[in-house]
Amino acid sequence: MNNRISFSRIRESRLFWVLTAWAVILGFNALFVPEFFRIGIQDGHLYGNLIDVLNNGAPLMLVAIGMTLVIATGGVDLSVGAVMAISAAMGAVLINPAPGDKLVSNEILTRNATNTPLAIIVIATLAAGTLCGLWNGLLVSRAKIQPLVATLILMVAGRGIAQLISNGQIITIYYTPYFWFGNGYILGLPVSIYIVAAVAILAWVGVRKTPIGLFIEAVGLNPKATYYSGISAKNIQLLAYTFSGFCSALAGLILSSYVHSADGNNNGLNYELDAILAVVMGGTMLSGGRFSLLASVLGAIVIWTFTLSMYALGVPANALLAGRAVLVLLVILLYSDRRLIKRRSKNNQAAVQSQDEKPSLPHP
Amino acid sequence: MTQRLKLSVLRHGPLLTTITIFLLAYIIGAQLYPAMQRPQAFFNLFINNGFLLILGIGMTFVILTGGIDLSVGGVLALTTAASAALLNLGVSPLVVMPLMLVMGTMIGLGLGSLIHFFKVQPFIVTLMGLFFARGLAYIISLTSVTITDPLYKYLALTPIYLPFFAKAYIYIPTLVGPALLVVAVYLAYFTRFGRIVYAIGNNEQSAALMGFPVGRTKVLVYAFSGFCSALAGIVFSISLLAGYGQFATGVELDVIAAVVMGGTLLTGGVGNVIGTLFGILIEATIISILQYNGTLSSWWTRICVGVLTLIFIGIQSGFALRKKKS
Numbered sequence: 001m002n003n004r005i006s007f008s009r010i011r012e013s014r015l016f017w018v019l020t021a022w023a024v025i026l027g028f029n030a031l032f033v034p035e036f037f038r039i040g041i042q043d044g045h046l047y048g049n050l051i052d053v054l055n056n057g058a059p060l061m062l063v064a065i066g067m068t069l070v071i072a073t074g075g076v077d078l079s080v081g082a083v084m085a086i087s088a089a090m091g092a093v094l095i096n097p098a099p100g101d102k103l104v105s106n107e108i109l110t111r112n113a114t115n116t117p118l119a120i121i122v123i124a125t126l127a128a129g130t131l132c133g134l135w136n137g138l139l140v141s142r143a144k145i146q147p148l149v150a151t152l153i154l155m156v157a158g159r160g161i162a163q164l165i166s167n168g169q170i171i172t173i174y175y176t177p178y179f180w181f182g183n184g185y186i187l188g189l190p191v192s193i194y195i196v197a198a199v200a201i202l203a204w205v206g207v208r209k210t211p212i213g214l215f216i217e218a219v220g221l222n223p224k225a226t227y228y229s230g231i232s233a234k235n236i237q238l239l240a241y242t243f244s245g246f247c248s249a250l251a252g253l254i255l256s257s258y259v260h261s262a263d264g265n266n267n268g269l270n271y272e273l274d275a276i277l278a279v280v281m282g283g284t285m286l287s288g289g290r291f292s293l294l295a296s297v298l299g300a301i302v303i304w305t306f307t308l309s310m311y312a313l314g315v316p317a318n319a320l321l322a323g324r325a326v327l328v329l330l331v332i333l334l335y336s337d338r339r340l341i342k343r344r345s346k347n348n349q350a351a352v353q354s355q356d357e358k359p360s361l362p363h364p
Numbered sequence: 365m366t367q368r369l370k371l372s373v374l375r376h377g378p379l380l381t382t383i384t385i386f387l388l389a390y391i392i393g394a395q396l397y398p399a400m401q402r403p404q405a406f407f408n409l410f411i412n413n414g415f416l417l418i419l420g421i422g423m424t425f426v427i428l429t430g431g432i433d434l435s436v437g438g439v440l441a442l443t444t445a446a447s448a449a450l451l452n453l454g455v456s457p458l459v460v461m462p463l464m465l466v467m468g469t470m471i472g473l474g475l476g477s478l479i480h481f482f483k484v485q486p487f488i489v490t491l492m493g494l495f496f497a498r499g500l501a502y503i504i505s506l507t508s509v510t511i512t513d514p515l516y517k518y519l520a521l522t523p524i525y526l527p528f529f530a531k532a533y534i535y536i537p538t539l540v541g542p543a544l545l546v547v548a549v550y551l552a553y554f555t556r557f558g559r560i561v562y563a564i565g566n567n568e569q570s571a572a573l574m575g576f577p578v579g580r581t582k583v584l585v586y587a588f589s590g591f592c593s594a595l596a597g598i599v600f601s602i603s604l605l606a607g608y609g610q611f612a613t614g615v616e617l618d619v620i621a622a623v624v625m626g627g628t629l630l631t632g633g634v635g636n637v638i639g640t641l642f643g644i645l646i647e648a649t650i651i652s653i654l655q656y657n658g659t660l661s662s663w664w665t666r667i668c669v670g671v672l673t674l675i676f677i678g679i680q681s682g683f684a685l686r687k688k689k690s
Contacts, residue, residue, distance in 0.1 A: 076487070145677055148432070148487060149630050156617045157670025163663035264663070273491050286485050318506060318609065322499025328492040332484050 014283030014292040017334060021281065022302045025309060033312045045185035049308055055182075055258070057304035058192035059084070059251035061297045063271055064278040065196075065203050066133075066247030068296040069240040071279050074220040074288030075140060075147030077244045079132065080275055082158025084252030084268030087129040089162040091253055092171040092262030094121045095178060114175045121178070126249045132158065133245015137238035155272065162264035170263040173256065182258030192254045196297070199247065204293055216240060220288025270321075274303055277324070281331050303327075377683045378627030378676070382642045389649045397656040403529040409648040410538050415440065415596040415603075415612075416647070417541035419619045420626075420640040421548045422592030425585045427623050428552075429564045430632025431486035433586060435475060435493030436593045437615040438501075439468050441608065443597025445501035448509035448607025457515040464594045471497065472590020476583035490586075494616070501609030508608035511601060520602045537599040544595070548637045561585060565632030621673040622647055629680060646672065 029036040039048035063080045070077045094116040114121070132154060139150035173179075184191040207213030218226040219233045226233050251271070256262045280286060281302060282295030306327060310320050373380070394400040410417070419436045426433040443464045450460045475493045479486050511517075523533035552558040560581045563571040572578045601607050620630075625643035628635025650668050654661075 139674075143678075144681070146630055149624070149673075149677060152617060152620065153670045153674050156614070156621060156673070157667045159614075160663040160666030160670065163661070164667065168661050168663060270495075273495060276488065276491070280488065286488060316502070316506060318502035319499060321495045322503060325492045325496030325499055328488070328495065329478075332478070332482065332488065332492070 014290075014295040015298065017283065017331075018281055018295050018298040018302060021331075022298065022305060025302065025305050029305075029309050029312070033309060036309055036312050041188070045188045045190075049312060051190065053301060053304045053308055054193045055190040056308070057300050058190070058196050059255045059258075059268070060271065060274055060278060060304065061196045061300040062199055062247045062251040062254070063244075063275040064282075064296040064300045065200055065293055066244030067275040068279050068282065068284055068291050068293055069203070069207070069216055070147070070244045071276070071284050071286060072216045072220045072288055072291035073237050073240045074223070075237065075240070076151065076276065076286070077136060077241060078148065078151040078272045079136060079154035079158055080244065080248040080251075081268035081271040082155050082162065083129050083132045083245055083248035084255060084271060085162035085262075085264050085266075086132060086158055086165065087125045087249035087252035088256035088262040088267045089166040089171070089264055090128040091121050091125040091178070091256055092173055093165050093167075094124055095173055095175045096171055114178070118177050122253065125253050126246060129249020129252060130242060130246045133242040133248070134238070136245065137241030140241060141234040141237040159264055162262075162267070166262055166264055168264070170261055172261045174260075178257050179260065180257070182254050182256075192258075195250065195254065199250065200293060200297060203243070207293070212236070212239070217288075217290055220291075274300075274324075277328050277331070278303055280328075376627075378680055379636070379639045379642070381679055382625055382627055382639055382646065382676075386642050386646045386649065389646060389653070393649060393653040393656070397653070399656060400652065403532045405652065407526070407529075407532055407534050407538075409645055409652065410541065411534055411603075412651075413644055413648040414538050414541040415600045416615070416619060416622065416644050417641060418544055418592050418596040418599060419615065420622050420644050421541075421544055421637055422589035423619045423623050424548070424626070424628055424635065424637045424640045425552070425561055426486075426589045427620075427628050427630060428561050428632055428635055429582055429585050430568065431479065431582070431585070432620070432630070433472075433475075433490045433589045434487060434616045435471070435490040435497060436589065436596070436619060437612045438494035438497030439471055439590055439593035440597040440600060440615065441611045441613075442471075442497040442501040442504075443468060443594045444601040444604075444607035444611050445504045445509065445609050446607070447598065447601050448511050449504050451511050451513045451516065452509060457513050461598055464598055465591060468590040468592075468594020468597070469587050470590070472587040472593070473583060475590070476586030479586065480579050480582050498609050505607070505609070508606050508610075511605045511607065516602055516605060520605055535603070537602045540595065540599055544592070545637060545641060552637055557581065557584070562633055565634070567633075618647060618669060621669050624673055624680075625676045627676075627680070 036049045039046055039050055041047070063084070067077055067080065095114045116124075136151050136154055139145045139153070140147050143150070181191055181195070186194055207216065215226070215231050215236045218229070218231060219236050223233050248268075248271075252268060255267060259267075276286075278299030279291075279296045281299035282292055282297075284291040284296065303324070306324070307320060310323060311317070315323070390400070390406075394405075399405060419440065423433055423436060446467065447460050447464050450463070451457060471493060475489050478484060478489045519536050521535075523535060526532045526534065552561070560571065560576045560578075563574070563576055564578055564581060568578060600611060604611070622643035623635070623640050624630060625646055626635065626637075626639025626641070628639060647665075647669060650672075651665050654664055
């Protein structure tokens with residue numbers, strides 16, 4: 001009995017399913033693509049598929065951190081991909097300004113130079129994304145629009161805004177210091193992973209060492225009760241969406257720096273879906289409530305491990321979409337199955353206690 | 365009398381606003397660009413956006429039940445890719461079209477069952493459906509496949525000249541959207557199914573307590589949306605004579621925006637398919653104004669659609685507040 005309890009406690013842990021999924025994928029790789037685990041040293045930094053998982057997955061991890069807080073308040077942020085595109089376009093346009101109808105001339109483009117100091121570029125990029133988050137937060141908390149719809153608006157319009165900023169062009173970036181965020185290394189590890197760690201620690205301290213985390217969970221579980229206990233649900237929501245915007249902006253910065261370009265249509269495409277998947281995999285219920293930042297980050301790592309192992313197997317990038325869909329389906333079934341079993345056992349207990357008094361709702 | 369009039373204005377307010385805005389947009393466009401005054405310009409709205417109308421009809425029913433279907437674009441793309449691949453294998457189009465409709469319905473049925481039996485939120489299940497369908501389309505072909513089937517070509521290229529209007533024409537697939545609209549109006553207002561859809565959207569628990577087959581209806585609504593997506597895919601592949609997994613990216617948002625503009629509440633229970641028609645016409649008008657202008661870039665469409673959605677949500681909540689007060 002004791003064993004059983006401890007096992008169920010492990011199973012109830014938010015990290016259990018994520019780690020299981022990761023272990024399954026890594027085990028699969030160990031059998032079929034052993035070169036996946038090879039890590040070498042080149043030019044004084046590590047390289048290999050596992051390092052790529054960290055570096056390529058960094059934007060998704062950041063977005064997932066922001067998304068976790070939003071989902072924990074009972075909302076959802078569909079605009080993350082568009083916000084990434086906006087902030088990437090912002091950064092690119094400050095380096096190579098393309099005002100009005102003018103096309104960016106080759107002469108400005110190929111110069112390894114910038115029209116704006118790097119610090120201002122970074123600040124402007126982050127500010128643009130944070131502003132988008134603030135806008136979402138205002139729509140949700142003040143205008144009382146459903147989160148799904150409020151963020152859908154920015155999801156539609158955001159890509160348009162990104163193209164407006166970059167004048168509809170795919171701006172290629174030639175300014176080398178900008179590449180540091182996505183391609184640089186500190187002590188042999190990618191810079192992006194340090195950024196993720198910094199944001200994760202900041203968020204963790206914010207939600208676990210202050211009451212904010214508790215407030216977020218409370219808003220997600222029962223907004224009315226939260227309101228009666230004197231917590232400003234509005235400001236908590238505003239904070240969560242703004243933070244999500246900030247994380248997306250940072251992700252957009254890293255992504256555009258990694259791919260050396262800003263493309264309003266394709267930067268951060270499908271990130272909203274991946275981020276929700278990462279958060280759900282991390283055991284945060286979509287209805288809000290308890291959350292775990294670490295589990296969400298691990299969820300993002302699992303998604304990228306899966307993606308890169310499929311690349312290693314030679315599956316084309318686009319065909320992977322179906323694979324990821326199957327992954328979502330599995331996660332959905334795992335969680336809902338647990339709930340079904342629980343409900344069934346509860347129903348059985350109730351049936352034993354009160355034989356036929358319960359009003360019988362039509363039930364699957 | 366005035367009280368009744370006031371109530372009916374409040375009830376139909378969002379729809380009336382939508383129609384007014386459409387007329388205003390079209391008249392302004394016609395004033396700015398005389399080319400839009402020709403009747404053909406109006407019929408072009410249907411020719412170019414027929415697939416949006418078909419998607420919108422399916423989506424309206426889903427949203428009326430309080431759900432959402434993000435998989436429409438994916439199923440559409442999958443239909444185009446699959447039918448192009450099958451036609452190139454030499455399968456008769458008379459087999460391909462029903463097969464595609466069955467496929468779309470099955471996908472919708474599957475998604476609906478997941479939503480109902482596993483009690484998962486609709487948006488995450490249909491998001492998965494979107495991924496899955498687009499992924500399958502890419503597995504079928506990574507590039508655009510041209511359709512050379514004679515029947516498809518005939519359907520795509522034969523104009524039907526309309527009576528009453530000189531030199532105004534439409535194509536055969538253009539008729540599918542309006543025909544489906546008639547079916548949808550019948551479904552929504554004159555059948556048990558339609559009543560139950562509205563009942564579920566208003567209050568699922570009450571509907572269940574009244575003995576309505578809530579589960580069956582919910583699953584059927586998603587199946588209908590899948591059917592509409594496949595139908596839209598067929599129309600789309602006929603009009604472009606090609607199949608590709610990347611067709612109609614982001615179309616789900618345009619469709620949802622059109623449904624919202626049509627006065628359907630995203631919480632379910634309130635709205636109608638006629639409104640969706642006008643929502644789509646507004647989007648189509650914006651697109652054609654931008655096209656006639658020529659200097660404004662295509663991304664303004666997206667920004668306009670976003671802003672309009674926001675305005676309409678504002679209008680809706682305004683009417684809802686008034687209704688509560690009166």
